[in-house]
Amino acid sequence: MSVGAADQDEIASEQKYFDAAWEAREHKRQTLGGAAGAAVGGKASIAVGQAAKAQIEQLGDPDEAVAMGRFDQDDGETYYVGKAVIRDGDGELLVISWKAPGAAPYFTASYDDRKGVARKRTFEVERNRIVSFDDVVFADLAERVGELTALEHEGIDDAVLRDLEAGRDGEMRDIVQTIHSMQYELVRSDLEQLLIVQGGPGTGKTVVGLHRVSWLLFNHAEQLTPADVLVIGPNPTFTRYIRQVLPGLGDHQIEHRDLRGLGPQGSTGREEHADVARIKGQLRMAQLLTRGLVQRIRFPERAAQLDVGPATDVAASFDRVEVEGALSRSLNQARSYNAGRAAMRSWLTSMVSIRARRGVQVPSTAIDAALERVWPSLTPQMFLRDLFGSRDRLLAAAGEDFTAAEVRMLFRPAAERVSDERWSLTDVALLDEAEKLLNGNGVLFEHIVVDEAQDLSPMQLRSVRRRSRSGSYTVLGDLAQSTGPWARDSWDDLVRELMFRHPASIAPLKFGYRVPQQVYALAAQLLAHSAPAVEPLSVVRIGPAEPDLRQVLAGELGAEAVRAARDYAARGLFVGIICADEQRPGVVAVLDHNDVQYQDTRVGALGSSINLVGAVDAKGLEFEAVVVVEPQAIAGQGAHGLRLLYVALTRTTKFLTVVHSGVVLPIPGSDPVEVPALQKASADEKKPRPAPRAVPVPDAALDKFSADWAAAMGVRLAADVAAAAQPRLWNAIVDAFADELERLREE
Ligand SMILES: Nc1ncnc2c1ncn2[C@@H]1O[C@H](COP(=O)(O)OP(=O)(O)OP(=O)(O)O)[C@@H](O)[C@H]1O
Numbered sequence: 232m233s234v235g236a237a238d239q240d241e242i243a244s245e246q247k248y249f250d251a252a253w254e255a256r257e258h259k260r261q262t263l264g265g266a267a268g269a270a271v272g273g274k275a276s277i278a279v280g281q282a283a284k285a286q287i288e289q290l291g292d293p294d295e296a297v298a299m300g301r302f303d304q305d306d307g308e309t310y311y312v313g314k315a316v317i318r319d320g321d322g323e324l325l326v327i328s329w330k331a332p333g334a335a336p337y338f339t340a341s342y343d344d345r346k347g348v349a350r351k352r353t354f355e356v357e358r359n360r361i362v363s364f365d366d367v368v369f370a371d372l373a374e375r376v377g378e379l380t381a382l383e384h385e386g387i388d389d390a391v392l393r394d395l396e397a398g399r400d401g402e403m404r405d406i407v408q409t410i411h412s413m414q415y416e417l418v419r420s421d422l423e424q425l426l427i428v429q430g431g432p433g434t435g436k437t438v439v440g441l442h443r444v445s446w447l448l449f450n451h452a453e454q455l456t457p458a459d460v461l462v463i464g465p466n467p468t469f470t471r472y473i474r475q476v477l478p479g480l481g482d483h484q485i486e487h488r489d490l491r492g493l494g495p496q497g498s499t500g501r502e503e504h505a506d507v508a509r510i511k512g513q514l515r516m517a518q519l520l521t522r523g524l525v526q527r528i529r530f531p532e533r534a535a536q537l538d539v540g541p542a543t544d545v546a547a548s549f550d551r552v553e554v555e556g557a558l559s560r561s562l563n564q565a566r567s568y569n570a571g572r573a574a575m576r577s578w579l580t581s582m583v584s585i586r587a588r589r590g591v592q593v594p595s596t597a598i599d600a601a602l603e604r605v606w607p608s609l610t611p612q613m614f615l616r617d618l619f620g621s622r623d624r625l626l627a628a629a630g631e632d633f634t635a636a637e638v639r640m641l642f643r644p645a646a647e648r649v650s651d652e653r654w655s656l657t658d659v660a661l662l663d664e665a666e667k668l669l670n671g672n673g674v675l676f677e678h679i680v681v682d683e684a685q686d687l688s689p690m691q692l693r694s695v696r697r698r699s700r701s702g703s704y705t706v707l708g709d710l711a712q713s714t715g716p717w718a719r720d721s722w723d724d725l726v727r728e729l730m731f732r733h734p735a736s737i738a739p740l741k742f743g744y745r746v747p748q749q750v751y752a753l754a755a756q757l758l759a760h761s762a763p764a765v766e767p768l769s770v771v772r773i774g775p776a777e778p779d780l781r782q783v784l785a786g787e788l789g790a791e792a793v794r795a796a797r798d799y800a801a802r803g804l805f806v807g808i809i810c811a812d813e814q815r816p817g818v819v820a821v822l823d824h825n826d827v828q829y830q831d832t833r834v835g836a837l838g839s840s841i842n843l844v845g846a847v848d849a850k851g852l853e854f855e856a857v858v859v860v861e862p863q864a865i866a867g868q869g870a871h872g873l874r875l876l877y878v879a880l881t882r883t884t885k886f887l888t889v890v891h892s893g894v895v896l897p898i899p900g901s902d903p904v905e906v907p908a909l910q911k912a913s914a915d916e917k918k919p920r921p922a923p924r925a926v927p928v929p930d931a932a933l934d935k936f937s938a939d940w941a942a943a944m945g946v947r948l949a950a951d952v953a954a955a956a957q958p959r960l961w962n963a964i965v966d967a968f969a970d971e972l973e974r975l976r977e978e
Pocket residue numbers: 391394395404405406409410411414430431432433434435436437438439709712744745850851852853
């Protein structure tokens with residue numbers, strides 16, 4: 232219930248409390264600011280200054296309200312809950328942090344399990360001024376249990392609905408004030424696990440993942456610093472959309488990366504056929520790369536010996552047997568290609584100094600030139616360009632794992648210069664693999680959040696896995712939105728690829744916060760055809776309008792879409808035009824012809840008014856009004872086009888216009904799907920909450936990982952040893968794997 236005029240006294244008294252807390256917080260900010268400013272020379276002084284700065288950041292914005300709610304316990308105690316803890320001059324707690332265990336009742340109390348809470352109050356504020364508040368008195372709810380709406384049953388109160396009505400722009404906001412108890416349980420669940428959050432569009436997966444990071448940093452400060460956390464999203468636009476959430480929660484310097492840049496070289500938009508993308512996403516590519524790289528280490532064909540120094544003045548010579556012996560030893564002892572190369576260089580340097588004529592100084596360039604002939608210096612980009620640009624190299628590296636046809640598909644002419652080579656999204660994971668083979672593992676993270684994880688290929692998962700120190704992840708995704716070459720119908724393979732050391736669990740989120748009832752009723756018609764195993768979600772609110780379905784001639788799709796978008800924008804709404812690739816030029820032509828200001832999200836950011844978004848890139852984003860152009864074309868984009876259309880139709884928080892040339896939902900005649908609507912459901916329809924599903928950890932999880940590693944490193948090559956031209960070298964490779972396995976076991 233909301234306050235009326237009679238509650239003004241109550242607001243005034245609350246305001247006094249807010250004012251006092253604000254004074255205390257700002258006083259602390261000033262004191263800390265003084266400490267930060269005074270920290271000039273000296274290590275200790277700088278450390279104090281940095282600590283002070285970090286504390287200031289955690290206080291949040293001076294304009295922000297000191298608290299978002301409070302709860303009154305049965306024992307008469309009242310706690311105000313805010314983003315940061317605030318104490319008065321005597322050290323008395325005025326506000327507790329939402330992340331503190333003591334704040335849990337604010338999020339978890341319900342009418343049937345009050346957790347000792349009599350009343351929960353949620354404030355509506357403008358800066359630090361209280362405008363209104365909503366009270367939930369749990370005893371009242373329990374008394375009227377028979378009359379409760381389904382929303383009240385589920386603990387979704389007026390404050391949530393009010394929050395959802397708020398305007399949207401190009402940046403995601405935090406939801407601290409209204410985190411639902413199911414979301415809160417996920418936010419605070421164990422650090423030491425692979426947690427997979429499966430939920431339909433707009434169920435709050437992303438916000439849950441980000442709030443979980445903030446909660447974990449606060450509650451596991453001894454184990455986790457901001458530098459230990461990595462957040463991975465699908466593309467740069469999405470990363471920009473979410474990147475203010477954690478700073479808004481007081482957590483700065485957390486690394487955000489996107490799949491297009493998760494490696495030593497980002498994607499530069501190379502297009503490739505889905506079949507090629509599919510091959511390149513498979514784990515056997517790791518073996519191909521390993522073999523391809525090892526094959527770069529060899530005694531020069533047809534050469535009788537390896538000479539150091541110019542032909543006219545050779546300083547030292549080595550025969551095939553001794554060079555191959557040295558190559559084997561160097562490879563055997565090394566953890567990476569470049570570490571082996573350094574070992575080989577040391578050997579050459581010391582041997583040359585022994586063999587060179589007394590008094591002759593052999594320049595290091597001569598040693599480098601000889602080394603280059605047997606063990607070339609490579610970057611990931613050089614290595615992959617050479618490999619994909621040579622049928623012979625590909626065939627040799629493919630071994631028996633790839634058919635000749637597959638090798639032909641992998642081949643592409645190499646660009647003249649490495650810097651001109653264009654890289655596809657799937658290349659990024661291969662470049663990352665190459666980087667690991669060349670230089671060993673890079674920075675490791677204690678906790679990794681992976682958003683929109685439903686589309687990741689095994690090679691991309693391997694890229695993620697490589698960055699994990701301990702197997703602690705939060706994976707967010709929706710199987711019903713899984714599209715592309717790696718569309719999946721279960722999380723099993725992802726668990727297999729990512730899990731080590733810690734157990735895995737899959738937890739559902741089922742309440743749809745973003746999409747209004749009328750819009751979801753349309754989108755959910757697709758589910759039975761596109762993802763029959765996935766339950767439609769329960770929508771928490773009714774929107775302002777039915778979907779606006781506009782049929783036009785095929786040639787007028789762009790014009791009508793732009794007209795609809797401009798009308799929405801003229802009303803001050805944040806708009807997304809979502810279309811298939813084939814419709815894009817038509818829409819762009821109309822936008823440009825009419826001088827419409829818009830942002831193309833392909834360039835990596837959202838604008839504040841009209842945005843043009845590809846159906847794939849729309850994943851994870853939301854707008855106040857969405858114009859979906861020609862659903863049939865979106866549905867025709869790839870094998871999981873209906874899922875892509877489902878994504879497009881579920882991006883709006885308020886209005887949806889579908890501009891089509893005849894078909895709104897391109898599915899064979901089907902019965903309408905009953906969408907569970909919390910707004911409409913009666914009280915006794917309350918369903919039990921699904922519990923997180925634990926995925927048992929196979930005893931052999933670590934062994935399995937080791938086996939994968941061995942396979943990827945090419946242990947299967949053992950079979951090739953007999954046929955190999957350089958048996959000693961191959962034996963060394965196999966020995967090197969044994970070494971790697973041993974190291975992994977120790978880890
Ligand atoms: N408890 C909540 N209170 C208020 N708003 C919420 C709550 N949970 C989610 N939302 C809002 O719902 C919208 C969707 O959230 P989010 O993007 O995290 O969903 P998602 O499940 O990741 O969606 P998608 O599957 O499309 O990626 C956001 O605007 C978010 O702020």
